[in-house]
Amino acid sequence: MKRAFIVYMLFALFFCKAQNYTETEILDQLDLAFNGKPSKYFPQKKSKEIHYNFFLDLEHGYFMTAGNRIHLYGDGEQWAIVFEKNGYQNRATRAEIELNYIGNCINYSIEKYSEINYISNTNYIVLIDSNEFERIENKGGSGLETFEHIGEQIKEIKIRNQFVPFNNNYRDYEKVGITIENFDKDRKLIGFGDLIRYYNEVNPTLLYASEDEIKMHIPKKLKKIITIDKFNYNRTILPSKQDTYKMIAKVLVSRNSFYWNPTLPFNNHWSHWESGNL
Structure with missing residues (x-):
């Protein structure tokens, strides 16, 4: 009886921790980024500030996509999705990694200028400079x-x-x-x-961001659950309506990579998308 009570309490503690964020919240945040709308987790907007909330884009006209991955992090209180892609930026004449952060614990990047500040969920790492x-x-x-x-x-x-x-x-x-x-x-x-x-x-691996680079804008101690390098990508349907992101939300809430079990064909390889053509 005592053992059963202990097991029940452990389960209850785990369950309560898991409820600090839900699949619905995660999908809502993905939908906002998909539509380019900042979430409630962005800092309060001040005058002379512009906020950008970017989503993974494999068909960007100014970015000739090469590789891409999705990193999932979470514990009982915090969660983060980091979209990673690399390629050639033809307007800046450089090869770079682009990291897009979505979650409830993001340290958003700030670019300060004399007239205006830009706050975004994106970080860039130069691979080959101009x-x-x-x-x-x-x-x-x-x-x-x-x-x-x-x-x-x-x-x-x-x-x-x-x-x-x-x-x-x-x-x-x-x-x-x-x-x-x-x-x-x-x-x-x-x-x-x-x-x-x-x-x-x-x-x-020559083009991948390191773990330290990926975690530049999320808590250092936040545990990685899984890195996904093959997935189904669709830029025309809200994430909340796609199996890919529903599974991602389930993995984050459960903190168990077991729930990543895709059935749709993988199409995130650069050969499926036209990019860098402008």
Whole structure:
């Protein structure tokens, strides 16, 4: 009898903790980000402030998507979803990681300017900066395309603080599904976006955010439940109406990855989406 009472009390404590946030609340917060509307967890808006609440976007016209993942964190009091994607940002001429944070414990990023402040749920991590792309860009001596294409003589490329060997054999890119523009019958240069997609196929960890980077805007002690790298993505239907996010909400509330059991086809790979085309 005593043992049964202890088991009951433990269950009750766990159940009560789990009720500090619900599946409905999580789905509501996802819907707000999906529609670009800040949630109640954003700081109170002041004058000369603009608030942005972003959702994972695999078809962004200015961002040539390569890899993407979803990270789930939670305990009895707090929860967080972190969307991660990497690729080539063609308006800024840099390769970067974009992290979008949704949850009840987000330390929102703030960009302060003299006239206005921007508060958002997004953080960017540069993989290859504009100076490095300028260094490796084809200078025109070969008679081939120059804009956003890598010179034939380049042997290595600096990603973050390390130099990585550069493979300029376009056939290896085509083997993993990357279409290389044909500027010359027998010679093809690798585009900036092609490079990031190739690394995503052959060495994806090179492009991943570290755990410390992912947790820059959530509590350091918040426990990771699961990282999801294959899922069904649909940018036309509210998250609250999609099985993908219903399962995510269930995983967060239960804090059990067992509930991630997708049945819809995975389509989050870059090859399913048109991006970086503007």
